[in-house]
Amino acid sequence: MTEKPKPPLSALIYGEIVYWGTLAGCIISLIGTFITFVFPKKNVLDPAYVLSSLWAGKTAKEIWIGALGSEPMGHWYLSNLTCGDALQMLGLAIGVFTIIPACFGASLALFKEGQKVYGILAFIAGMITTLSMFGLFSIK
Amino acid sequence: MRSLLRQSPELFILSGLIILVYAAIAIFWNVPGTEILSPTKMWLIIILSFLFSTFIAIIAVIAGIGGGVLFTPVMLAFTSIDTLLIRATGLVVAMFSGLISTGPFMRKGLADVKIVFFCSVPIVVGAMAGAFAAIYLSNVMGATGDAIVRLALGLVLVFIAMMFILGGSKTEYPKPKKIDSFSKKMQLYSAYWEESLGKVVKFHATHGLLGGFLFFAVGFTGGFFGLGGGWAVVPVLNLLMAVPLKVAAASSGVLLAMGNAAAIWPYITKGSLLPLLAVPWMLGQVVGGILGAIILVKIKAGFVRKVLIVILFLTSFKLIARGLEGLFGINIPVF
Numbered sequence: 425m426t427e428k429p430k431p432p433l434s435a436l437i438y439g440e441i442v443y444w445g446t447l448a449g450c451i452i453s454l455i456g457t458f459i460t461f462v463f464p465k466k467n468v469l470d471p472a473y474v475l476s477s478l479w480a481g482k483t484a485k486e487i488w489i490g491a492l493g494s495e496p497m498g499h500w501y502l503s504n505l506t507c508g509d510a511l512q513m514l515g516l517a518i519g520v521f522t523i524i525p526a527c528f529g530a531s532l533a534l535f536k537e538g539q540k541v542y543g544i545l546a547f548i549a550g551m552i553t554t555l556s557m558f559g560l561f562s563i564k
Numbered sequence: 565m566r567s568l569l570r571q572s573p574e575l576f577i578l579s580g581l582i583i584l585v586y587a588a589i590a591i592f593w594n595v596p597g598t599e600i601l602s603p604t605k606m607w608l609i610i611i612l613s614f615l616f617s618t619f620i621a622i623i624a625v626i627a628g629i630g631g632g633v634l635f636t637p638v639m640l641a642f643t644s645i646d647t648l649l650i651r652a653t654g655l656v657v658a659m660f661s662g663l664i665s666t667g668p669f670m671r672k673g674l675a676d677v678k679i680v681f682f683c684s685v686p687i688v689v690g691a692m693a694g695a696f697a698a699i700y701l702s703n704v705m706g707a708t709g710d711a712i713v714r715l716a717l718g719l720v721l722v723f724i725a726m727m728f729i730l731g732g733s734k735t736e737y738p739k740p741k742k743i744d745s746f747s748k749k750m751q752l753y754s755a756y757w758e759e760s761l762g763k764v765v766k767f768h769a770t771h772g773l774l775g776g777f778l779f780f781a782v783g784f785t786g787g788f789f790g791l792g793g794g795w796a797v798v799p800v801l802n803l804l805m806a807v808p809l810k811v812a813a814a815s816s817g818v819l820l821a822m823g824n825a826a827a828i829w830p831y832i833t834k835g836s837l838l839p840l841l842a843v844p845w846m847l848g849q850v851v852g853g854i855l856g857a858i859i860l861v862k863i864k865a866g867f868v869r870k871v872l873i874v875i876l877f878l879t880s881f882k883l884i885a886r887g888l889e890g891l892f893g894i895n896i897p898v899f
Contacts (some may be wrong), residue, residue, distance in 0.1 A: 426759040428673075429764060435677040442821070446660070448848050452841045454585045457610075460840065462588045463605045465595075470703025474599040475609065476817040481644040485651075496835040511724040511841035516846055517655065519787045522827040526666075530677065541750065545681040548867060549822060552688050556667055559828055559833055 432535035434546075438526045445522030453515030459508030467509045468492075468500070474509075498559065524553050572668075575854045582847055586611060610844050617848025618855075621661035626854025626863070626869045628798045628813030630658030630820045631849060633879055649841060652831040655824050656842045662821030663855035668857040673756040674814040679769065679807065680822070681814075682750065683779045683797070687823045690783025697784070711890025713863070716881030717785065724799045725876035736866060740770040740806040747772035747805075756811060760864045769805040780805065783823065798872060809868050810860060832871055 430437075435512035460471050469491045477487045488495045501517065504510035528552030590607060597603045616632070616638075624631035634804040639650045669675035728735055752769035769775070782796040797819060801812035831837045860868070885896040 427764070429755045431670055434676060435673070435675070438680075439667045439670025441677075442663055442773040446663045446850060447578060450847055451581065452577060453839070453846065454581055456839070457843060458585050458693060462592045462594055462897075464594050469840075471593050471840060472606070472837060473600075475595075475606050476598040478645050478649065478838070478841055479600050482644055484649055484838060487838065487867060488835050490609075496833075497575045498833050500833075500835065502840075509839050510845045512622075513832070513837075515808075516837070516839060516842060519660060519846065520828055520832070521826050522663070523822055527822070530681070534677075534681075539678065539751070542678050542681045544687050544742050549681060549684045549688065551820075552685075553826045553829075556829040559829070 429466070431503070432533070432537055434530045434539070434542075437533050438530035438546075441526035441529055442522045445503060445526075446519045449515040449517075449519035451515070452518060453512045455512075456508045456515060458509030459511060461508075466507055468504050468507050469509055472541065521557070524550055524557070526550075527553065571858055572854055575836045575851065576592075578854075579851055582614070582851065584701075586614070593623050593808050595845045600801065606745035612842075613844035614848045617845045618619070618852035619848075620657070620851025621849045622859065622872065622876075623641070623854040624661050625817055625853055626860050627875050628814065628868075628869060629814035629872075629875060630824070631661050632658035633875065635699050636731050639866070645841070648836055649794055649838065652837040653842045653845055655828045656846050656851055657825035659821045659828065660846050660896075661856060662817040662819075662824075663853035664823060664850045664853035665857035667862075668854065669814040669818060672861055673754070674811060674861060674867045676750060676756075676815055676848070677752045678750075678754065679801065679811070679815045680818050681751065682772070682776070683801075683819050686776050686780040686823050687797075687819065688826050690780040691823060691827060692783075692810045693780075694784035701730065708891065711887045713785075713887075715887025716889055718885075721876050721880035721883065724796075725873050725880065727803055727804065728799070728873050733803055735869060736807040736809045737765060737767075738802065738808070740768065743768050743770045744772065750857070752805075754811075758810070765808055767806070767811065769801075769807050771804050771806075775800055799876075809872075813868055813872075814857075814860060 459466055464471050469487070474487060477490065477505055482490070485495055499512035499517070501510035505514065525547050525553060531543045531546035531550060534540075593603055593607060595603060595606060597606070601609075613616045620631045625636065635657040636650060636654045639645060639654075666675065668678065747768070747770050750772050753767065755764050755766040758765045759760055778800045779797075782800065785796070797816040798809075798812045801807040801815060802809050807815070828837070888894065889896055
């Protein structure tokens with residue numbers, strides 16, 4: 425047997441959604457990075473303050489309270505999309521989010537391929553990640 | 565270089581964009597210095613984070629481990645950054661090389677979709693159970709219990725590394741003596757094109773049920789200690805379930821990305837993940853992840869085995885040292 429085996433549709437769907445979604449997230453984060461350092465006032469948190477605080481060993485809680493007086497609530501970056509650091513965070517979150525549509529897409533394809541057990545497992549994996557995104561699981 | 569461009573034009577576009585943005589930032593930098601950091605130091609932190617991240621992503625993808633195994637000890641040893649922020653960023657490091665290498669691995673058939681979903685649920689459920697158990701046990705046994713289990717884990721890793729050494733090349737393309745009925749029912753078989761040999765390699769995983777329990781245990785210890793499960797996924801897939809070493813490494817990377825995706829959201833929503841720290845590491849993981857995936861397809865399985873043995877030994881030394889420190893109240897200066 426010398427012919428290269430073709431990967432199943434479910435693998436391609438999962439792989440391509442995650443791959444291109446992650447690349448899109450990176451480009452958004454890059455735009456955010458440019459805004460953060462070239463227009464420092466267009467940030468939720470002042471970059472000079474954050475970098476110095478990180479280097480000084482301050483905790484995330486201390487950094488947020490020191491800058492804004494309170495800790496952020498939920499998906500804080502979504503309501504600040506004109507800010508550089510929020511765009512950086514959005515790009516990162518898009519990369520993490522890609523797992524969810526990829527799992528559900530692969531689940532559908534696995535059912536179509538007759539792999540029902542794996543279709544169910546992919547669906548469960550997608551559901552767990554979705555519930556975690558909505559804050560229903562806290563494993564800290 | 566041309567073949568690399570043909571294989572992954574997006575790698576060149578992304579790398580070009582990253583160089584362009586970092587150069588533009590250096591030219592148009594507008595962030596003032598502070599008492600702690602000058603503007604030059606700030607820029608250097610961003611650039612060095614990106615470069616170091618690219619390097620460890622290549623190693624992590626080839627070995628099928630999360631980059632967190634390398635990132636966390638180095639950051640804890642050489643910076644004064646808060647441990648929770650390092651742990652949260654460590655999850656980004658652990659998952660993004662796996663995320664980006666998912667595409668090339670699935671296209672080449674090197675990561676197996678059935679193995680990935682078979683392992684994913686026990687690992688994720690185990691990680692959550694481990695995290696809850698950690699909170700409970702820290703109240704009951706405290707630091708002593710933590711030290712004992714770290715020490716035990718370190719010794720287990722030495723044992724696994726020794727099995728890779730003693731098993732020799734048999735571990736690269738293992739042939740199971742018998743396939744159990746559960747693994748047959750689950751159709752845990754596949755085939756992939758082995759570029760280094762120029763032929764198709766067929767495999768049938770075995771010990772599926774025991775593997776499922778062990779993946780729960782891997783997830784549990786990962787959640788309990790915040791270690792990540794990369795150090796154990798490849799040995800379970802390869803040594804127990806007889807999955808070829810390169811398929812085990814590729815599937816492990818894909819699996820770690822999926823497992824960490826569930827764990828990372830609480831850090832994002834609680835503000836424990838700061839983009840200024842995490843994004844250069846994320847970008848490095850993506851560039852290094854694509855490079856690592858291209859390299860893994862071409863290299864011989866024996867090289868993967870050697871990289872894995874070195875990483876297992878390094879991780880075990882750290883675990884044993886931390887365990888002894890906790891038990892005897894001494895300070896052992898290891899990485």
